Amino acid sequence: MPLALEARDLRLSFGSKRALDGLSLTAEAGRVTALLGPNGAGKTTFIRCCTALLAPDSGSLSIFGHEPGSEQARVLVGLMPQATGAWASTTPARLLRYLASLYADPQPVDDLMRLLGIDEYASTPYRRLSGGQQQAVNLAGALVGRPSLLFLDEPTAGLDPRARKQTWQLISRIRDAGVAVLLTTHNMAEAEELSDDVSIIHRGRVRAAGAVAELVDRFGTLEDAFLACTEDAA
Amino acid sequence: MTLDFTPRPAAASRRRQIWQHAKMESGLILRNGEQLILAVVFPLAILVGGKLWGDRFGLGFQALAPSVLGVVLWSSGLTTLAIATGFERRYNVLERIAATPLGKEGILLGKGLSIAMITLGQVAVLAVVGLAMGWQPSTAPLPWLITGVTCVVGLAAFIALGLAIAGSLRPETTLALANLLFLVGVPLGIVVPVASYPAWAQPVVNALPTAAVGESLRAGGAGLVEWLPLLVVACWALAATVLARKVFQWTS
Numbered sequence: 143m144p145l146a147l148e149a150r151d152l153r154l155s156f157g158s159k160r161a162l163d164g165l166s167l168t169a170e171a172g173r174v175t176a177l178l179g180p181n182g183a184g185k186t187t188f189i190r191c192c193t194a195l196l197a198p199d200s201g202s203l204s205i206f207g208h209e210p211g212s213e214q215a216r217v218l219v220g221l222m223p224q225a226t227g228a229w230a231s232t233t234p235a236r237l238l239r240y241l242a243s244l245y246a247d248p249q250p251v252d253d254l255m256r257l258l259g260i261d262e263y264a265s266t267p268y269r270r271l272s273g274g275q276q277q278a279v280n281l282a283g284a285l286v287g288r289p290s291l292l293f294l295d296e297p298t299a300g301l302d303p304r305a306r307k308q309t310w311q312l313i314s315r316i317r318d319a320g321v322a323v324l325l326t327t328h329n330m331a332e333a334e335e336l337s338d339d340v341s342i343i344h345r346g347r348v349r350a351a352g353a354v355a356e357l358v359d360r361f362g363t364l365e366d367a368f369l370a371c372t373e374d375a376a
Numbered sequence: 377m378t379l380d381f382t383p384r385p386a387a388a389s390r391r392r393q394i395w396q397h398a399k400m401e402s403g404l405i406l407r408n409g410e411q412l413i414l415a416v417v418f419p420l421a422i423l424v425g426g427k428l429w430g431d432r433f434g435l436g437f438q439a440l441a442p443s444v445l446g447v448v449l450w451s452s453g454l455t456t457l458a459i460a461t462g463f464e465r466r467y468n469v470l471e472r473i474a475a476t477p478l479g480k481e482g483i484l485l486g487k488g489l490s491i492a493m494i495t496l497g498q499v500a501v502l503a504v505v506g507l508a509m510g511w512q513p514s515t516a517p518l519p520w521l522i523t524g525v526t527c528v529v530g531l532a533a534f535i536a537l538g539l540a541i542a543g544s545l546r547p548e549t550t551l552a553l554a555n556l557l558f559l560v561g562v563p564l565g566i567v568v569p570v571a572s573y574p575a576w577a578q579p580v581v582n583a584l585p586t587a588a589v590g591e592s593l594r595a596g597g598a599g600l601v602e603w604l605p606l607l608v609v610a611c612w613a614l615a616a617t618v619l620a621r622k623v624f625q626w627t628s
Contacts, residue, residue: 171383193475195626211479217387221475226467229404236400243396244476246386253379283472290383293475319381 144207146171146291146322152191152201154346161187162198163346169339171290174313174323176337178330178364180372184346185326186224189293192324193221205291217245220289222280224296224326230269234260234279237268238286245287254282257312273300281309285316292316294325298332310335330365340364342371387477397478397486401460402493411456414558415494419447419502422567427509439569441503441511442593446566448498449527449589452491453534454541455558461487461542462550465628474626488535495531514599522606523596530589530609536616537585543624566590585612 147169154162162184169175177185190196191203194211205215228237238255242248255261258278263271268279277300284292294313298306313336317323327333333340334354341351349371350357354364361367387393405411426440464470474480503511514520542550565587573581581587588605595602 190471190627193471194480195471195474211474213387213477213479216475216479217385217477218383219475221472223468223471227469227472228467229464229469230467231404231407232400240396240400241476244388244393244478246388247384249379257379280472285381287476288381288384288386290385316381319383321381321383 143171144204145169146206147175147192147324148202148204149188149191150202152188152198152203154187154191154196154198160346162191162201164201165343165347166201167341167348167351169291169322169324171322172317172320173338174317174325174336175339175341176333177324177326177341177343178328178333178368179326179343183343183372185343186295187346188343189221189295189324189326192293193219217287218290220284220287220292222277222284222292222294222297224299226276227280227283228268228276231267233265233267234271234275234282235264237279238282241283242286247288249286249288251286254286258282274302274305277301277309278305281312289321291322291324294323296326296328298327298329306332330363330368334364340367342368344372390482393478393482394486394489397473397482398489398493401487401490405456405460405490405494411459414451414455415448415498416501418451419444419498420505422447423502423506423509434572435567437510438512438597439594440567441506441509442513442597443567443569443590444502444506445499445527446586446590446593447562448495448502449531450534450561450566450586451558452495452498453531454538454561455554456494456538457487457491457535458538458542458550458554459547461539462545462547462554465542465626466547468627470626480626484539488532491535492531511597513597516599519599519601520596522601522603523592526592526606526609527589529606529613530585530592533585533609533613533616536613536620540616540620540623543620543626546628561586569594583608585609588612 145168150166152162152165165184165188179185187196191198192210203210206218208215238251242251255264258281260278260282263275281297298309301309313323337354340354340357341348350367357364357367361370423444426435427437430437430440473483541553564584565581570578570581570587570591588608592602592605
């Protein structure tokens with residue numbers, strides 16, 4: 143079985159700014175791969191390449207062996223964007239039913255909404271939801287198509303501790319079901335709790351990668367690893 | 377609760393995806409009160425105002441009634457679409473949906489279908505109101521066939537222009553520019569015939585897609601065959617599509 147995600151030597155510049163500078167990483171089914179890095183490191187740019195919103199200048203990238211954005215790749219992917227991701231005037235129920243209608247065998251929307259507590263505000267316009275409620279809707283939208291590869295771009299940013307814990311438990315369940323999960327986060331505790339593999343990127347390149355235990359052995363703590371790998375001289 | 381997260385992805389049929397997206401976008405537009413004013417109330421006001429006072433300004437009702445159909449093509453194809461798409465970019469809606477089986481091409485097809493459905497509904501309502509108010513269009517088939525093709529190609533040109541604007545500018549700028557273009561475009565050949573302009577300005581106005589659509593609709597209503605408007609909108613559709621493909625960005 144091909145890797146869920148395989149990126150080799152990806153390069154992408156916006157004018158004179160190098161957003162991706164030889165980035166290589168892989169993600170496997172049934173594992174959570176955390177992408178750590180400071181703001182502007184290239185995490186969201188990388189995810190946008192994986193969903194074909196951006197095209198790398200060079201390098202190779204595949205989703206289960208398929209080209210990003212191809213018909214075969216699109217159906218395999220679930221995406222939770224970093225912010226918003228919904229029409230302001232729509233409701234969670236209407237949005238999720240619409241997203242479900244794009245799939246032949248989607249998750250049952252009512253059950254998904256109950257699981258994430260969305261049923262309590264299912265008819266509230268998206269723009270009136272709190273940040274945490276919007277995050278829950280975005281997560282449900284990423285899951286509704288029963289994806290094989292799930293991109294979670296800062297899934298717990300702005301959540302209260304209880305909601306964060308529940309999201310962590312859900313992500314673990316999803317991983318255990320065989321989904322490849324690639325998540326970006328600034329939260330070291332989240333990366334330690336959830337990740338099987340970690341890649342630390344800075345200035346568009348992976349500076350260190352490995353299992354959490356390997357990075358802790360090498361640097362002391364994950365936070366030390368992050369700090370050491372993201373210094374300007376790195 | 378026992379939801380099974382085992383991967384089992386399967387896409388709905390392509391036709392269903394595009395239809396569902398078109399329905400979603402149409403519903404969002406029709407539930408928006410401001411858009412409804414632009415879509416129905418404004419053209420109806422022109423129609424009623426033209427019936428009551430049009431002769432004072434040299435706008436006979438037989439020419440005004442088909443012209444109003446051009447107003448809705450212009451408003452829906454360019455202004456409504458551009459504003460909606462601009463804010464979809466801002467709120468990462470396009471990013472979100474591009475990563476579904478629908479994909480980028482499906483988004484554009486669904487958008488086009490939603491605008492076509494809304495426009496068809498507007499044209500039907502306004503044509504019926506116009507007929508009820510005394511519009512007596514020609515029933516000759518060839519002029520209307522050419523007018524129909526010109527309107528479809530013209531709508532495609534307006535959509536491509538709308539996408540080029542929405543895909544390259546900030547949504548606030550898109551909002552202002554799309555509304556401004558609507559107001560500027562309505563007199564430029566849509567409602568005011570090219571012949572009403574000074575002779576020196578007529579070649580310029582004739583080359584605009586707004587004038588092409590307006591002149592073609594008036595020609596269809598009068599039972600005249602006009603080929604030039606079709607040529608003009610075809611050139612605009614081609615150029616605007618090339619421009620949109622070049623400048624459109626899916627995220628802001």
